[in-house]
Amino acid sequence: MPQVTLTLEDGTTIQGESFGAFTSTAGEVVFSTAMTGYPENLTDPSFAGQILVLTTPMVGNYGVPGEQLYESISTIFESDKIHIAGLVVNYYSEEHSHWNAAKSLGDWLKEYNIPGICGVDTRMLTKKLREKGAMLGKIVAEDDVPFHDPNLDNLVAQVSQPGVQHFGSGQHKIVLVDCGTKTNIIRCFLERDVELIRVPWDYDFTTLDYDGLFLSNGPGDPKMCEATIRHLQKALAQDKPIFGICLGSQLMGLAAGGDTFKLKYGHRSHNQPVKLTGTQRCYITSQNHGFAVDTETLPAEWQMLFENLNDGTCEGIKHTSKPFFSTQFHPEAAGGPEDTEFLFDDFLKAVVAYKEGK
Numbered sequence: 001m002p003q004v005t006l007t008l009e010d011g012t013t014i015q016g017e018s019f020g021a022f023t024s025t026a027g028e029v030v031f032s033t034a035m036t037g038y039p040e041n042l043t044d045p046s047f048a049g050q051i052l053v054l055t056t057p058m059v060g061n062y063g064v065p066g067e068q069l070y071e072s073i074s075t076i077f078e079s080d081k082i083h084i085a086g087l088v089v090n091y092y093s094e095e096h097s098h099w100n101a102a103k104s105l106g107d108w109l110k111e112y113n114i115p116g117i118c119g120v121d122t123r124m125l126t127k128k129l130r131e132k133g134a135m136l137g138k139i140v141a142e143d144d145v146p147f148h149d150p151n152l153d154n155l156v157a158q159v160s161q162p163g164v165q166h167f168g169s170g171q172h173k174i175v176l177v178d179c180g181t182k183t184n185i186i187r188c189f190l191e192r193d194v195e196l197i198r199v200p201w202d203y204d205f206t207t208l209d210y211d212g213l214f215l216s217n218g219p220g221d222p223k224m225c226e227a228t229i230r231h232l233q234k235a236l237a238q239d240k241p242i243f244g245i246c247l248g249s250q251l252m253g254l255a256a257g258g259d260t261f262k263l264k265y266g267h268r269s270h271n272q273p274v275k276l277t278g279t280q281r282c283y284i285t286s287q288n289h290g291f292a293v294d295t296e297t298l299p300a301e302w303q304m305l306f307e308n309l310n311d312g313t314c315e316g317i318k319h320t321s322k323p324f325f326s327t328q329f330h331p332e333a334a335g336g337p338e339d340t341e342f343l344f345d346d347f348l349k350a351v352v353a354y355k356e357g358k
């Protein structure tokens with residue numbers, strides 16, 4: 001395999017071997033400590049613009065499944081393409097074996113022209129990112145590329161699907177604001193009694209007739225989503241239930257009048273412990289975020305709903321009297337533990353209560 005280099009903005013340069021596309025890329029270098037789930041992670045739109053370091057030492061050995069669609073959405077992947085800017089691993093296994101594997105990870109990356117670098121001491125690299133914080137970086141094949149900070153781009157506008165789409169025919173009309181939604185969120189809703197109306201990130205959903213509002217995950221800095229925040233402020237003035245996940249949680253914090261900040265190196269893994277505020281109840285959650293709501297800045301009628309037990313940061317917020325709540329983690333998992341999927345049921349219970357009280 002030809003040689004490529006990974007260079008960080010602090011000057012660190014690491015030689016490795018190319019797999020996937022032999023091309024150069026730049027982005028923000030982040031690490032995930034999840035041990036499985038690369039087909040899900042790589043297609044999660046929240047990773048747009050990021051060079052992903054997987055700390056699990058062997059990657060690729062279960063290959064990549066073939067595509068299957070149900071109601072026009074993938075039953076396997078989290079969107080219709082790979083969103084990461086590049087992939088960094090220790091040992092890459094082109095050889096793979098799994099009952100539903102259709103191709104190797106390297107061939108899949110080539111299809112989307114995404115470069116991978118292997119043979120990297122990912123433990124050393126992760127310690128560096130943990131100590132200095134997430135850094136800009138680039139994988140260079142033949143042609144050099146400049147460093148590029150994806151958080152300065154409106155990544156949500158790039159990954160949100162244009163047009164309005166309808167899914168399912170259940171009793172409860174839920175508007176899903178697509179800031180880069182993971183398909184498992186759609187699947188979780190479709191397993192319940194829901195008609196889903198998926199609208200683009202900047203769509204004025206306040207003109208629609210609906211029973212509950214859902215705000216999706218998505219890439220980059222939440223402050224870039226000015227249009228969504230503006231529309232959300234109108235929805236917060238009403239009483240219809242609102243549920244937000246990850247970027248959606250940050251947008252609720254901003255629309256409520258609070259602030260968000262960038263975490264030093266983010267939370268990306270399948271085993272992040274969170275505690276439900278006011279209880280001793282803990283959950284292990286799937287996470288992928290680099291920003292968080294600053295709870296100190298929230299107005300009095302909002303409070304922290306979940307707290308991250310590793311660093312004490314906000315893992316969700318809720319309104320003290322209205323049915324508005326959010327999680328910074330991913331209750332839909334994919335990949336990761338499904339322990340908090342009941343939050344979709346809690347949201348729909350709030351929708352039923354709202355409709356009964358109308």
Ligand SMILES: NC(=O)CC[C@H](N)C(=O)O
Pocket residue numbers: 046216217218219220221222245246247248288289290291292
């Ligand atoms: N998964 C997400 O929705 C991520 C939200 C946001 N882009 C962050 O990194 O914090």
